[in-house]
Amino acid sequence: MTRLITRRGLLSAAAGLSTAAVLPRAGHAAGDWRPTENVRIIVPAAAGGSTDVMGRLLAAHLQTAWGQSAVVENRSGGGGTIGTAEMARQKGDGHTILVGNPGPNAIAYSIFKNLSYKQDQLQPVSNMIRIxxxxxxxxxxxxxxxxxxxxxxxxxxxxxxxxxxxxxxxxxxxxxxxxxxxxxxxxxxxxxxxxxxxxxxxxxxxxxxxxxxxxxxxxxxxxxxxxxxxxxxxxxxxxxxxxxxxxxxxxxAKFDVSSWFGVFYPKGTPTAAVESLNKEIKVLLARADTQKTITAMGAVTDYGTPAQFSTFIDAETAKFKAIIDKEGLQMDVQ
The missing domain is CATH 3.40.190.10 (Periplasmic binding protein-like II)
Incomplete structure (x- = not known):
């Protein structure tokens, strides 16, 4: 039987990775985009959950790959909408990243009457995992x-x-x-x-x-x-x-629901920054240590191009809208 590990263990392992030496990774092409200041990774959830674990894994990897400090900010509340709304207000300069999930990035658009952001304010970069x-x-x-x-x-x-x-x-x-x-x-x-x-x-x-x-x-x-x-x-x-x-x-026969955890930039982020982050996500998910952690979470990797992730988000949003509309659900963000 595959050994199960605790959420606390996953978080500790992910947090430990953030102490990796901040050194540029070899192999970058000369024209690759790099951040010029510290990177913020907004996690719209409390510490310890899957969104947070993936945010910390990404932060540790980017810190080494890009040679800039990458800091996770937990902005929980409102079913993930508070942190996501904060993200939607950021400049699209490549220095602020969101780790999203179905709640604020697919379900919220249909279920909340007073949602303060829109889907087109976020630029999908890539999904990371599905559970x-x-x-x-x-x-x-x-x-x-x-x-x-x-x-x-x-x-x-x-x-x-x-x-x-x-x-x-x-x-x-x-x-x-x-x-x-x-x-x-x-x-x-x-x-x-x-x-x-x-x-x-x-x-x-x-x-x-x-x-x-x-x-x-x-x-x-x-x-x-x-x-x-x-x-x-x-x-x-x-x-x-x-x-x-x-x-x-x-x-x-067509039933398909997962908790997925993917990465977004603000709308208007330069294509070069989107492509650079997408490439680093692909590298992160291919690493043996990352795959070990993801498997222990009961997850599978789900890398995709920005276009593929955007299509996926559209399909998820439509799927949940149909369910919500049929149920007649409407709520206010708390």
Whole structure:
């Protein structure tokens, strides 16, 4: 079994990399763009999560590759929208970078009525990683698979509920989309974060949990929850016996939801800076030490060109808009 490591361990490892010597990396072409002052990396989330880990890995790499200090700034709040709004106000000179994720960079455009920034204020550079969401059941529910869950809900309408980390979060919308595609109904029970939702699932207060891969996967591997499916098109290397959702039923053949973590510049950033950062992301993701950390997170690398990442963001935004519109969800940024 692949050894699992803790979020704290990942953060410590990533932070440790930031102490690497600030030396230019050999192999650059003479005309490559380089920053001329310190680089800010805005992480619109608290320290310790996947967004923060990827931001610190990127900072350590750029510090060595570009020969300039690269500092992570955690600007959490508003489901990632506070830090992202801060980014949208920055000059497009290549010295401020955002590490984004589905919340503020795909979901927010449709769900928040008072969002203070727009999609076209950000320049996609590249995605970095994708991590699946996971669907789990409490062992008291007599099901082991998604087809069994579908049959059970049809036979016992209104008996099951499902929990998530909060209204409008990726796990909630994963559950909402699953219900839309299957034509089924379950009562949604939102919690204030993944931790409380997981505790409720472990206690049997909710029967089904839609969650990010962590923190639920260790509970599945320990037998405390039943893993029904992961939500990416492929199975996950950390739990290869859990099927991908699209394997489980014809109506779910196109199911694809992941927590992804990618890099943005402000709109108007020179093409040379975008291309330079994109190239360094590609180098970072190819490194053996980076791949080891990413695998331990249950993630896969997902490098792409700026054009590919832009197309991906457009598709993610459209997908979540359709789900949100069908659910009739509208919220204010808190």
């Amino acid at each position: 699946p969401n996971i669907v789990c059941a409490h062992p008291s529910v007599p099901i082991k698979t998604i087809p069994e869950l579908i049959v059970y809900i049809k036979a016992h309408p209104d008996k099951l509920n499902y929990g998530s980390s909060g209204v409008g979060q990726s796990p909630h919308l994963t559950g909402a989309w699953w219900l839309q595609l299957t034509g089924l109904k379950m009562q949604h029970v939102p919690f204030r974060g993944a931790g409380p939702a997981l505790q409720a699932a472990l206690a049997g207060d909710i029967q089904i949990l839609f969650d990010n891969l962590y923190p639920s996967l260790p509970q599945v591997l320990d037998g405390k929850l039943t893993g029904l499916a992961v939500t990416t098109p492929e199975r996950n290397a950390q739990a290869p016996n859990i099927p991908a959702m699209r394997e489980t039923a014809p109506e779910l």
